[in-house]
Amino acid sequence: MSESLLQVTGLERHFDGLKAVDGVSFSVAPGEVVSIIGPNGSGKTTTLNLVTGTIRPHAGTITLEGTRIEKADSARIAEHGIARTFQNGRVFATLSVADNIEVGLHSTLRASRPFRGLSNIFLLRWIPLLGELFVAIVGTPGSRREEKQVASAVDAEIHRFEARLGPRRDDPAYSLSYANRRRTEIARAMALRPRLLVLDEPTAGMNQSETTEVLEQLLDLKAEGQAILLVEHKLDLVMRVSDRVIVMDGGRIIAEGAPEAVRQNPAVIEAYIGRRREPARDPNPGAPE
Amino acid sequence: MGRSELTDTLIAGLLRGNVYALGAVGISLVFGVMNVVNFAQFSFFGLGAMLSWFFVSELGLPFYIALPLVLLICAALGFVINISVVRPLAKYLPLAAMLSTYAVSQILDNVSQIAFTAQFQVFPEVLPTSNLAIGSTRFGTSDVVMLGTTVVIMAAMALFLKYGKIGRAIRATSQDQEAALQMGIPVGLVQNVSFVIASALGGLAGVFIALYVGVANPGSGLNIGLTAFVAATLGGLGSLVGAVVGGFVLGILEAFGIHFFGDTARQIIVFVVLIVVLIVRPGGLFGKVPLLSAEPLTGTFLGKGRPLRIPRWVWPVAFVVLGVAVPVFGSNYVLTTGTQVLIYAIIAAGFTVTAGQAGVLALGQAGPIAIGAYMSAVLTLYLGFSFWIALPLSGLVAAIVASILASPIWGVKGHYISIATLGLGIAIVAVIQLVFPQGLYNIPVPTFFGTPLSTPLAYYLIDFVVLVITLVIMWRLRRSHLGKVISSVGADEVAALASGVRGRNYKALAFAVSAFFAGVGGSLLAHQYTYIDPTIFTMMMSLLVVTIVILGGVGLSYGAVIGSIILIGAMELLRFTPELRIIVYGLVLILVVRFRPGGILVRKS
Numbered sequence: 001m002s003e004s005l006l007q008v009t010g011l012e013r014h015f016d017g018l019k020a021v022d023g024v025s026f027s028v029a030p031g032e033v034v035s036i037i038g039p040n041g042s043g044k045t046t047t048l049n050l051v052t053g054t055i056r057p058h059a060g061t062i063t064l065e066g067t068r069i070e071k072a073d074s075a076r077i078a079e080h081g082i083a084r085t086f087q088n089g090r091v092f093a094t095l096s097v098a099d100n101i102e103v104g105l106h107s108t109l110r111a112s113r114p115f116r117g118l119s120n121i122f123l124l125r126w127i128p129l130l131g132e133l134f135v136a137i138v139g140t141p142g143s144r145r146e147e148k149q150v151a152s153a154v155d156a157e158i159h160r161f162e163a164r165l166g167p168r169r170d171d172p173a174y175s176l177s178y179a180n181r182r183r184t185e186i187a188r189a190m191a192l193r194p195r196l197l198v199l200d201e202p203t204a205g206m207n208q209s210e211t212t213e214v215l216e217q218l219l220d221l222k223a224e225g226q227a228i229l230l231v232e233h234k235l236d237l238v239m240r241v242s243d244r245v246i247v248m249d250g251g252r253i254i255a256e257g258a259p260e261a262v263r264q265n266p267a268v269i270e271a272y273i274g275r276r277r278e279p280a281r282d283p284n285p286g287a288p289e
Numbered sequence: 290m291g292r293s294e295l296t297d298t299l300i301a302g303l304l305r306g307n308v309y310a311l312g313a314v315g316i317s318l319v320f321g322v323m324n325v326v327n328f329a330q331f332s333f334f335g336l337g338a339m340l341s342w343f344f345v346s347e348l349g350l351p352f353y354i355a356l357p358l359v360l361l362i363c364a365a366l367g368f369v370i371n372i373s374v375v376r377p378l379a380k381y382l383p384l385a386a387m388l389s390t391y392a393v394s395q396i397l398d399n400v401s402q403i404a405f406t407a408q409f410q411v412f413p414e415v416l417p418t419s420n421l422a423i424g425s426t427r428f429g430t431s432d433v434v435m436l437g438t439t440v441v442i443m444a445a446m447a448l449f450l451k452y453g454k455i456g457r458a459i460r461a462t463s464q465d466q467e468a469a470l471q472m473g474i475p476v477g478l479v480q481n482v483s484f485v486i487a488s489a490l491g492g493l494a495g496v497f498i499a500l501y502v503g504v505a506n507p508g509s510g511l512n513i514g515l516t517a518f519v520a521a522t523l524g525g526l527g528s529l530v531g532a533v534v535g536g537f538v539l540g541i542l543e544a545f546g547i548h549f550f551g552d553t554a555r556q557i558i559v560f561v562v563l564i565v566v567l568i569v570r571p572g573g574l575f576g577k578v579p580l581l582s583a584e585p586l587t588g589t590f591l592g593k594g595r596p597l598r599i600p601r602w603v604w605p606v607a608f609v610v611l612g613v614a615v616p617v618f619g620s621n622y623v624l625t626t627g628t629q630v631l632i633y634a635i636i637a638a639g640f641t642v643t644a645g646q647a648g649v650l651a652l653g654q655a656g657p658i659a660i661g662a663y664m665s666a667v668l669t670l671y672l673g674f675s676f677w678i679a680l681p682l683s684g685l686v687a688a689i690v691a692s693i694l695a696s697p698i699w700g701v702k703g704h705y706i707s708i709a710t711l712g713l714g715i716a717i718v719a720v721i722q723l724v725f726p727q728g729l730y731n732i733p734v735p736t737f738f739g740t741p742l743s744t745p746l747a748y749y750l751i752d753f754v755v756l757v758i759t760l761v762i763m764w765r766l767r768r769s770h771l772g773k774v775i776s777s778v779g780a781d782e783v784a785a786l787a788s789g790v791r792g793r794n795y796k797a798l799a800f801a802v803s804a805f806f807a808g809v810g811g812s813l814l815a816h817q818y819t820y821i822d823p824t825i826f827t828m829m830m831s832l833l834v835v836t837i838v839i840l841g842g843v844g845l846s847y848g849a850v851i852g853s854i855i856l857i858g859a860m861e862l863l864r865f866t867p868e869l870r871i872i873v874y875g876l877v878l879i880l881v882v883r884f885r886p887g888g889i890l891v892r893k894s
Contacts (some may be wrong), residue, residue: 052787078789086787092780094844095773102770103777106790112770119791129798136769137762150770172595188788 005030005227006051006082006196011060011070013050020046022251024060028196028229033222035230038248039271044089044231047248048200051229052084053077069219078119079107081195085185085202087231093174097165099156100173100184104191109150111135111142149178157187160217179210186217197221198229203237211252215240247271293425299541300428304501306540309438311494312517313524313532314446315487321463321527322476322483325379327388329370330491331514332397333363334501337495338505339405342412344432352415353603359496360489366397367488371481378882388839389882391832392875394514399871401507402724408556409506412499435497442490443533450529455482463527479498515715515828516543519563522708525576534574538562553726556719557654560712567701567709594887596845607850612753616746624745626861631752632813633857635759637837639806642766644835647842648779653714654807654834658696659721659826660687661808662815666732669816676735679814680755687808691717692801701792711831718826728822732815748817755813756850763846764860766802775799776844833857840881841889851889 004027010025021043028034035043049055051062053074062070064080072080083104092100108118108129114131118124135143158165161183168176173184182202189197202218202250211234218241221228232238238245245262247255249271255262262268312334319327337359370393378386418429450456455478462469462479470476498513499505520539524531539559546558566574576690615627636658643649664683668674674682694717698709734743735751742751767773775795777785781794815821837856841848855877863870881889 054783054787073791074786075781075789075791078787084787086784090781090784090787092777092784094780095776099773099776102773103785103790104788106770106774109770119794125518125791125794129794132771133766133798133802137765147770185784192789 002034003030004028005032005065006088006229007061007063008047008051009061009063011047011050011062012058012059013046013055019251021050021057024248024251024253025069026246026253026256028227029227030195031227031239032243033224033228033230034244034246035232035242036246036248037235037238040253042248042271043251044248045200048084048198048229052082054084055088075107078192082198083191083192083194083196084198085182085189085200087200087204089178089181089185091173091176091181091184091188092237094172096170096172097176097180097184097187098154098158098169100188101157101191102150104157104188105150105153107192108153109146111140111146112150113197153191157191160187160190179206182206182214190221196227200231201233202230203232203234204205211237235263265287290801294548296424296426297412298428298544300432302541302544303537304432304435304497304540305544306537307436308494308498308501308536309517309520309540310514310533310536311439311442311490311497312514313521313536313610314443314529315490315494316521317524317527317529317532318459318483318490318517319487319537320521321384321529322459322466322480323375323379325375325386325390325588326518326526326708327366327375327484327487328387328514328518328680329375329393329397330487330517332514332737333367333488333491333510334495334498334517335505335507335510336401337363337492337731338412338499338509339410339495339507340492341496341499342410342505343405346410346413346867356493359492363492364485364489367484368481370455370485370488374879375484376477376480378879378886386882388832388836389622389875389879392878395871396875398507398510403623407506407508409504409509412503412505414503415500431500435500438493438497443495446486446529455479459483488852498611510827510854514762516559518708519559519712522573522705523563523566525573525706525838528573528575530620531573531575553719553723557716557723560716560719563712564698564709567705568697571701571705573705574772591795592889596842596848597890597892598856599847599890608757612757613857616749616753619749621745624749626858628745628748628752628813628817629861630757630853630857632810632817633834633837634850634853635752635756635813636807636810637834637841637853638756638759638763638846639810640834640838641741641763641844641846642772642775643799644802645795645842646767646772646776646779647708647796649796649800650835651714651800651803652707652711652828652835653717653831654803654832655826655828656714656717657687657691657804657807658811658814658830658834659718659823660690660804661811662821662826663721663725663729664808666729666821667707669733670729670731676733678681680809683812684805684807688801688805691807692797695800696797699796711828714831715828718823721826722823725823728820729815730820732819732821734819735816755809759809760846760850767846836878840878840889842890845888845890848888848890855889 006028008027009025011021012019013021024047026034036043036047050057053069053072057070060070061068064082067080069077069080092103095103112132112135113128114135115128119128119177159170164180164183165187167182175182176184186202203214204215215237218228222241242259244257245259246253247262247268254267254271255265312330313791316327316330319325340362341355344350344358345352373394374389375386378389416429416431416434418431419427419431421427421433450460458469458474458479459482461474462476466476494517495510516539517536520535521532523539524535539562542562543555543558546554615623619627636654640654643651661683664686665679668679668682669676694713695710698706701709734741736742774790777788777790778792778795783790830839833856837849837852840855841850841852860870860874863873885891
C-alpha cells in the first residue's frame, strides 16, 4: 500500500458518546474510485467530513501522499489537493455559477495571492491579505495574466456540464435547480484540480435520467485518471463506477472489496435488508437496524 | 473591601441583575420563537418606568393598581407591534425584522418623550427602601418585593413552559418552527403570546429599575436594554435559564466593577464580559452551536435578489448632478446637508464589503468612526499634521485598532458576531470617553496652499472627491478575485473552507477595509464639525450606517449613496421637528423592508 494516495488508519469520532466513526481504516490508490456505502447513520458522511477536515477526528491518522493531514483545517486540506461536495449541496447562493467556480480555483492561484505561504501564520497572515487587497484594487501584470487563465479555467469547468450550466453561467446560484446546484458544486470542486475528489451523494434528489448523466460524468472523470472517494446510496451507480466498495455499518467497516464480491457478502445483505441470523452469531449486537 | 461593603455591593448587583434577568428572559423568549433580536424590548423598560411614574405620581393611583395597569398596557402594545410590524417582516428576513424592531423602539421612545417630556422624573418611594437589616447591611421591603416577584414569576414561567399547553407549544416552536407548524401548533398564536409576555416582562423590569434608581426618563431604557440584551446573549439566545443566569451574573459583575472602577467603566465591563464569553463559548453559557451550520438548501441569510441593471448613462449623469450641479446651484443649506450625505455614503459604501459580501452585519461602526475622528483631531491639533495627511492616516489607524480589537471575534457565528461588534463599538467609544472626557474643540479646518477651506462648498467638494475614490476602490474590489472570495465566505463559510478559502482571514480583511473608510468618514466629520465629543458616536450612528446599507442593497456600494440620500438627506428636511423625524425614519425603514427586503436597488426574485 506504499503507493496509496490516501491512507486512513484507525479513524475515530464520537458525538456525545455515540461512536459515529469507530476505528475505520482504508486507502485510495491514485486513479482509483472507491465508494463507501451503508445504511443511514452508519458513519459515511462523518468519515468524509473527517477526511476533508470539516470536523476533526478524535483518534487515527489520515495521510495524503505521505503528508499527515488529520490535524489540518479544511482550507489546508483543500490546498493539499482534496476537493469535496456536500450531501445537500452547498453552493455560494449569491454568486453566479462562474464565480462559484472561480472561488474553487482559489488554492491554485499565485499572482493574485502574493506571499500566500504566510497565510497561516499569526499576524504575518496580514501580509498576504494586504497583498491580495493591493492586487485586487491596483493589479499587477502577473495578476492580469492570471485573470485570463482564471477565465479560461472557469470556461473549461462549465464546459463539463455545457448543456446544463452553459446557459446559466452568469445566473446567481440560488436561482438554479437542485440538480444544477449539484453540478455547480462538482465543477467548483474540480476547479481545484484535486488529487482526490470527495463526493457526498452526488445524485441525492436526482431523477433517473439525471442520475445517468452524473454516472456518465463520473465515468469520464475516472477515464481521465481522477481518484474519487464517493458516498452514494444508488447501488447501480456505485457498482458501475467503483473499483472498490467499502461497506460501513454502526461506524465500522463491515466489508470491503470489488463491487461484485461486496454485493454477495452476507454481512452487507444483512446490514441493508436487516435479516437476522441466530442471535448468538450476531457479530455486532446493538447496531442500528 | 469590608464584609458589609461586600454584601452591599452584592445586593446592589442582585437588584440590577434582577432587572436584567427580567428583560433578558423577554428577549430570549422572542428570539426563540421568532429568531428575531427584538430591540423594541428596550423601549418597554423606559415605557414601564414612565407609565408607573405617571400613574403613581400624576394620577395618584396606589402602586398595587398602577403595576398591573402598566403590565397590561405594555402587553397590549407588544401585541400590536408584533402583528403590525415584527411578524410580517420576520417572514422576509430576520435581519430586516431586527432593524424594524429598532425603528419601533425609536418610535416608542419618541412618542413617550412627547407624552412625558424628556426630563428625568423623580419616582416616589412607594415601598420603604431602607427599613430592614442583616447585620450592618441595610435594605428595604421594596428590594425584597422586587426579588420575590421575580422568583415567583420565573417559577410560574418555568411551570407554564413545562406543563402549560401553550408553554409546550412555545418550546416546540423554538426548537423547530416548521415542524411545529406541521404538527398543527398555531405558531402565530405562540409568537403573539411570547411577544406579549416579553413586553409585559419588559414593562415590569422598567418599573423595577425606576423603583431601584428612583429617577427615570423615556430614554433610560436604552442602557438597561443593552445590558439585558448582553445578558440574554451571555446566557445563550433562546435559553431562558441562560437569560436569568446571564442577568444576575452581569448585574453582580457590574456592581463590583462600578464599586472598583467607577461608573464610566460600566459599559466596558459589560462588553468585555460579553466578548470573553463569546470567545470561550460561542453560543453563550447555555446555548448550543451546531458543529456544522445547516447545509443551506436555498441560500443564506443575505438578501436574495438581483441588483437592478443600471444603464451606463446613469453614472456620468449622477457624477455631473452630484459633482457639478449641486455645488454650482446648491444653497449653503443644501451643501451642508450634502456633505453629511456624502460622508455617510463614504462610511456606508466601505461597509458594504463587510455587511454585504463577508456577511458580517457589524453593528458597531460608530467605534471606528470615532477612532478616525479623534485620531484626525489629535494629529492636527497637537501634532501639527496637515489635514491631507491626517485624513488617510486616521483611516489607517481606525482600521488597525479596530482590527486588533475585533481579531478574537471572527470565530463567533450568526447573530452573535453582530452582537459582539455592537459591544465592540460601544466599548471603543467608552474607552475614548475615559481618555477624553471633555470633547475636543477648535479642530483646524483643511487648508489648500494656505487658503482655509471652511465654506460649505469646499467641504462638499472634498467629500465628493473622497466618495468617488471610495466607490472606485469598492468597485475594483468587488470585481476582483478577492471580492468573489470574500462573498463566498459570506454565502457559505463551510463550503468556502472546503475550497481552500480561509474564512476568518477574509472576514477580518473585509472588516479592516470597512473600518478604514469609517475612520476616513470620522476624520471628515471631525474637521467639518470642528468640535467632537463621545455623544456624537452613538449606537444610533452605528445603526444608521447599517440601515443605509440595507436600504440601498446590502452588497452594493453605490446603493449606499442612494441609502444615504434618503436617510440623511430626506430626513434633514424634517429637522425642524426632531420627534417626528425619528418616527418618519422608523416608518421609512419599515416600509422599505416590507416592500423591498433586498434593498431599493435590488429586485426580488
